[in-house]
Amino acid sequence: MNTDNLVERLKLLGWSYTADQLDGLLEDSSKNNVSYSEFLYTLLSNEIEYKEQLELEKRIKKARLPYVKTIHDFDFPFQPSLDPKRVNEVLTGRYIHNGENIILLGPPGVGKTHLAISMALEALTQGHTALFITANDFISECRKAHKEGLIQRIIKRYCRPDLLIMDEIGYFAFDEVSAHTLFQIISKRYEQGAMILTSNKSYVEWGKIFGDDVLATAMLDRIVHHSTTFNIKGGSYR
Incomplete structure (x- = not known):
């Protein structure tokens, strides 16, 4: 035939x-x-x-992931402070449906970004939309958008995906514009859109990161209210 x-x-x-x-x-x-x-x-x-x-x-x-790594690539024995069962619970994606947040805290080199990317990749595999940005790139985007009068466009962009991943909070200080823009994004996503945040600073230091203790407290109230926090205390992979 x-x-x-x-x-x-x-x-x-x-x-x-x-x-x-x-x-x-x-x-x-x-x-x-x-x-x-x-x-x-x-x-x-x-x-x-x-x-x-x-x-x-x-x-x-x-999603603009900087690279692709799965959870199978993560060396759990090297980071005994991490409970694989808690990580596997995140990988089910229930936190996205519930509009909850994942916070990964720890010093540089302990695998926070790897975990965030692998969690995001699993969410993408499940059909969710995601967007990855480093805190420093976000600050730069906000500065440029502010000069061009396009801050509302930034807010819409980062409120749109099912999952927002912001990496490396704490390495660079936020200015007033980027801090208030992030606060608006967090407020709009509160109980609606999930986030994964990584930071090398404990919560008590976030006031210094954002240059405003009151603003940092307001952010944390919304972030932590429905969240799972992982404190990674192991050695550096680097």
Whole structure:
């Protein structure tokens, strides 16, 4: 049977992946005496899996992760202060549905960013949207947006995804504009959008980070109210 017409119609449906695989699928089905229903199921499954993979790749690209690492790459024995069961609970994604936050605290080099990325990657795999930003890049974006009168655009951008990941809070001091912008984002996401935050500073030091004890307290009230905190006390990987 000439499959050219089938290929043409599959491509009209937007099923280019299946169209390219059709000859091999037909050959395998013929060899294995596969029923019509089984063949159709295989056809549909392959196309769905392909489209889901494409969508995942798009979500990962839009998330702007600095690199991709899974939880399987994390060395738990090296960080005995971390309970793998608590981490696995986060990986279920329930905190996203509940609009809760994950806070990763600890000195430089203990794996906070790795954990944040692996948690974000799992969320993306589950179909959620995410956006990653370092605190320093956020400060720079806010300064530029303030000069151009586009702060509201920044707020909308970081309120949009299901999960916001802000890394390295505490390495650089926030100025007034970036501190108040972040406060507005946190307020709008409160009980609505989940966040993962990493910091090398304890909560008592956040007043210095944001240059305002009252503002820092207001932020922490909203962040910590529905949250899970991991204090990582092990050695540095570096």
